[in-house]
Amino acid sequence: MVRRYDPERRQRIVDAALRVAGEKGIAGLSHRSVAAEADVPLGSTTYHFKTLDDLLVAALRQANEGFASLVRERAEGWGVGADLADGLAALLGEWAARGREGAELEYELYLAALRRPALRPVAAEWCAGIGEELRGRTDPVTARGLVALMDGICLQVLLTGGEYDEAYTRDMLRRVLVNSAAD
Amino acid sequence: MVRRYDPERRQRIVDAALRVAGEKGIAGLSHRSVAAEADVPLGSTTYHFKTLDDLLVAALRQANEGFASLVRERAEGWGVGADLADGLAALLGEWAARGREGAELEYELYLAALRRPALRPVAAEWCAGIGEELRGRTDPVTARGLVALMDGICLQVLLTGGEYDEAYTRDMLRRVLVNSAAD
Amino acid sequence: MVRRYDPERRQRIVDAALRVAGEKGIAGLSHRSVAAEADVPLGSTTYHFKTLDDLLVAALRQANEGFASLVRERAEGWGVGADLADGLAALLGEWAARGREGAELEYELYLAALRRPALRPVAAEWCAGIGEELRGRTDPVTARGLVALMDGICLQVLLTGGEYDEAYTRDMLRRVLVNSAAD
């Protein structure tokens, strides 16, 4: 075994972990499976990440970051009211279009956070991106409702294995938004 | 070795599985942990449930049954439009009031279907209860939106550790419902 | 479960055992696998055959019987010398033509008998068929050599996964036979 000078090994391990978790779920993530995927000796994963949870947190934080930056980029074009619904529906469309695997992984984060305190803060960041962008474009209660609705729609797509329906999503988001004006 | 005559052992194993999953999460559920909780030999769990998935399915189905019967009972008092929102919001209130642990467990089982195809059909039944009662009280698209919204709201309650807010839920459900008239 | 009147169940279990052993090898034979293949309750296999060895012996005896009767039928046409080589080579051809599965199973018997005394007598019967027919057609030493050669050729076919070559077999058998005249 040649000891390579490999300054990005840590990053490569995280990438591999995301790939493994995407394919086999968080339950399929182990030091061994990650080491194999990263083509790195087993000891290397335990060296860079003392425990599995450490590795999990690093991987999920990176996954979140991708979502957050997507939100930031797209949010510039969002208006208020019906326009906002268009933007959000399109955003979910982009999210879903990246494939079931990534979406599944990010939702598993929710699930895992339910039981693993170490993941709670990471899970909390997931919504933060959208939350920030909604602030100023609608009232807080409506914002909360929008996020809940989007969550529920994503969940249904994943659990039923159906296709994401952007028109339907836009319609529902609009209903929640339009009435906010009347409050 | 005492060989007990125990005609309800199968049921006791399912009950134990629900208890274990409630306490330690699905990840903590194993033939061994269930056997210990049910005070039954290990072989007994594999005898009654060929695979762990079989046991999981039985447990999820039983958990669902409680929710389904709750829906059936309450649905009689539901009207249409705003009244329907009242009924649904109250229903979720009752569900949440039974305590966090039960709700968490049901959601964890529900979300586990994401990665375990064997659970998908059972997860689909979860919504069926509400779905049936909504039929006839609103159009199918609106019904789908209502279920998505309720799902999202429940998820938020569980993940943020906040309290269930019935008034807010009613408000959001109404927004989705009221506009359905205009379609 | 309907308790069928099924007077041939014992036989059906033996047939199923042969099928299972043919497909998965003797190591894959268990009360359960046989019961499933025979579409019979588990208890039925242990009822008719007290132990697994009992079932194994019954199954292998039946397999032998098939080979023995094949030999008896064909042996009528055998002559002496070169003619005998023709007959034996053709016999092996028929044997091999029944498919790898049956041949594998019968050879596994040899292997198993090496370690399981219960199977020794059954294994001994395997060669008896040919032995009898060779008596009178050649001297005992040559007979022994012929059987050894046939055994070795079969073994090579099975282990290398190659095709049975009747012409080559005939040639080799003839060499052993022709020289017997010179002794």
Place this chain on the structure above:
Amino acid sequence: MVRRYDPERRQRIVDAALRVAGEKGIAGLSHRSVAAEADVPLGSTTYHFKTLDDLLVAALRQANEGFASLVRERAEGWGVGADLADGLAALLGEWAARGREGAELEYELYLAALRRPALRPVAAEWCAGIGEELRGRTDPVTARGLVALMDGICLQVLLTGGEYDEAYTRDMLRRVLVNSAAD
């Protein structure tokens, strides 16, 4: 827990596996039985040999090695024709003289290839030793016949529990060889 520094553990596990297989047959070989025989923790056997087949392959290869080197050593003295028969018969005599247990073990491993594809290539090596030495001393078809005959003779010795008869073996090998000249 004493963690021993034991650089030859892998080899000791293979040795133990051969001992176990010799005593209890391949069927009695398990990670546990080998670990016990090698006086090594269970995890050690699965660490060095990912699967039981891997261990089996290593054991078979080592068993073969003994035979192969025996062949290499003796082959120098072999001539052609009848002389070759002398050499081969003597070689089998030496092989058999090492005792029934070793021979039984080597044959059991060899025959196990029937059902375990992983062992097939290793089983093929078994003949390769002789095959190489025969090349140049006779034609390929005759060589194949010689190996088949030797295989069959060894099998008979083991299964009948009889003694190895070198004179008989020489006689039969000669018959196959002598006629090769006439082709």
Place this chain on the structure above:
DNA sequence: AATGAATGAGCATTCATTCAT
């Protein structure tokens, strides 16, 4: 800093056999 080796705990599953019905 890096890693191969090591290890005890745990897992899902299969099994032969026994026994109450």
Place this chain on the structure above:
DNA sequence: TATGAATGAATGCTCATTCAT
């Protein structure tokens, strides 16, 4: 007579983590 239920033992295998080098 049949058979579903039961059970303890065993199996192959994976794993997180530790440690000597």
